[in-house]
Amino acid sequence: MRTFVLLGFRIRQEVLEWSGAWWFLATLVVQAVIGPLIGLFVWSAVYPDDPTIARYYVAIILVTLMTESFEQHTFSERIYDGTISHELLRPQPVVIGVLGANLAIRAWLTFLGAPVVLLTGLSLGTGFDWRSVLVSLPAVVLAAALVFLLTFLLSMTAFWTQRVHAVVGFGHSLIFLFGGTAAPVGFLPDLWRQVAELSPFYAMSGLPAELAAYGGSVWSALALQLFWLVVLLAAVGLLWRAGVRRYTAVGS
Amino acid sequence: MTAIEVAGLSMSFRAPVRKPGLRAAFGSLVRREYREVQALDDISFAIAPGEVVGFIGPNGAGKTTTMKILSGILHPTGGDVRVLESVPWQRRAGFLKRIAFVRGSQPVGGSQELTVMDSLEYQRLLYDVPRADFGDTLKVLEELLRLTPLLERQLRALSLGERMRVGLALALIYRPEVLFLDEPTIGLDVTAAGQIREFAADYVSQTGATVLLTSHYMADVASLCPRLILIDRGRVEYDGPLAELSARLSPYKLVRITARGGPAPDVGEVVESSEGMWVLRVPRDEVAQTTARLLQSLEVVDLAVEEPPLEKVIDRAYREGLR
Numbered sequence: 001m002r003t004f005v006l007l008g009f010r011i012r013q014e015v016l017e018w019s020g021a022w023w024f025l026a027t028l029v030v031q032a033v034i035g036p037l038i039g040l041f042v043w044s045a046v047y048p049d050d051p052t053i054a055r056y057y058v059a060i061i062l063v064t065l066m067t068e069s070f071e072q073h074t075f076s077e078r079i080y081d082g083t084i085s086h087e088l089l090r091p092q093p094v095v096i097g098v099l100g101a102n103l104a105i106r107a108w109l110t111f112l113g114a115p116v117v118l119l120t121g122l123s124l125g126t127g128f129d130w131r132s133v134l135v136s137l138p139a140v141v142l143a144a145a146l147v148f149l150l151t152f153l154l155s156m157t158a159f160w161t162q163r164v165h166a167v168v169g170f171g172h173s174l175i176f177l178f179g180g181t182a183a184p185v186g187f188l189p190d191l192w193r194q195v196a197e198l199s200p201f202y203a204m205s206g207l208p209a210e211l212a213a214y215g216g217s218v219w220s221a222l223a224l225q226l227f228w229l230v231v232l233l234a235a236v237g238l239l240w241r242a243g244v245r246r247y248t249a250v251g252s
Numbered sequence: 253m254t255a256i257e258v259a260g261l262s263m264s265f266r267a268p269v270r271k272p273g274l275r276a277a278f279g280s281l282v283r284r285e286y287r288e289v290q291a292l293d294d295i296s297f298a299i300a301p302g303e304v305v306g307f308i309g310p311n312g313a314g315k316t317t318t319m320k321i322l323s324g325i326l327h328p329t330g331g332d333v334r335v336l337e338s339v340p341w342q343r344r345a346g347f348l349k350r351i352a353f354v355r356g357s358q359p360v361g362g363s364q365e366l367t368v369m370d371s372l373e374y375q376r377l378l379y380d381v382p383r384a385d386f387g388d389t390l391k392v393l394e395e396l397l398r399l400t401p402l403l404e405r406q407l408r409a410l411s412l413g414e415r416m417r418v419g420l421a422l423a424l425i426y427r428p429e430v431l432f433l434d435e436p437t438i439g440l441d442v443t444a445a446g447q448i449r450e451f452a453a454d455y456v457s458q459t460g461a462t463v464l465l466t467s468h469y470m471a472d473v474a475s476l477c478p479r480l481i482l483i484d485r486g487r488v489e490y491d492g493p494l495a496e497l498s499a500r501l502s503p504y505k506l507v508r509i510t511a512r513g514g515p516a517p518d519v520g521e522v523v524e525s526s527e528g529m530w531v532l533r534v535p536r537d538e539v540a541q542t543t544a545r546l547l548q549s550l551e552v553v554d555l556a557v558e559e560p561p562l563e564k565v566i567d568r569a570y571r572e573g574l575r
Contacts, residue, residue, distance in 0.1 A: 086361030091345035
């Protein structure tokens, strides 16, 4: 209970903190939607008569906005400048601060990006089956958790290297490529498609977007996401312990 | 019963090294070389509850490393440490609620857009401070730190002195039993530094907290710490009363003199000189006599008698031998 109270307070803090930088958040929204928009334009040109392409990419834009993670900025920079020490000395898990910042930024991105999603959807005459949208919500939540865990995991390499942005950038490129943003996973060559569909990257982006756009088997989707959730949780736990051991042996 | 107990504490780092040049750079890709840096070497001391101890030494002596180990940020490579009977680097919540580590270089962490009151409220939640105690302590801190005008200000908009006052308030709102103060007056003007010193003295007398303080300013140490621990190159060189150490380390004063024309003064040792200005190192008991001679022999524009900077005194003591 105390953890949730602290997390709630932290989210409130971070929402307030970011409220002073709405213009910067607007640039993040642009960065987040630019990839899906390119995919939308390219694949709409390739399949001009397929209305599901627009629906899928509108869903991808929304999922991307709701799952964006920036731990390479909010967390890794604290390792570099040594202010992570303040967090280590607080009687609460450090992840509460990281998670609070993550959720606050996502809330802002979703709020500021909603008009983009609406405009894109309306301009392309996109319609959704609201039952599919509702059914996809648990998958969106799990996708958000997966993106956070992957970005947090990669951001922890800051304990060892100064090149964390390159590491996280590589991870995000994989999400772009295999997650269904560069192309819907179904459009990939057969072998690539099979690999992508089992990868965590698809579970982070394309899977919830497909559920919202086309419907489908929720349970198999959730099973895949839960599997990767457990794997990433374990990896985060191991890397966190190793990272803190290194930080507390070397310092900032 | 001790608040802080340190026995045989050692800390070493492996620092990567390589020779200059392209060849060495490529070589280091295959075979990296490291040098062992001994930051702390077999340090031992104990501090009783309620004691206020100054922890001094030149830059790189190991003061901040020790503070970080005692507060739980760093894990030492050897030795035994107990703070309030806990092993600090295990960072158990119960232990963290009983200590505070305030760094002059980073007095306030967390969200900078928040107001001071929001940040204090967050500390209340974080450290489980009952509302009644929070109100009482806040009243005391408001008075001692002149905090009232700052409560509705955002952290990012505070001046350096204000940040330090707020940093202390955030650290003390949960009434820690052990306080680690690392250079609390660094960068502050004379008035602000004096206020921080006065506050620390008042806080200690009111709460009986145990304090370990590092500072390069003799004034901080002199006004707060009856006992000093002096370290250099990771070793404890002195542990005892301040008065005894001052007498041993500062048998000299500096006389700074500006004069029109004339030759260089031939009294004392000239430690610094530029056009028309000299700094002389003079034994304490000869200051009055030397000053009189200078006033007689030169056309003096300005004259000041200063305590030698603590760092220089320590440095000289090491070069000439402390023991």
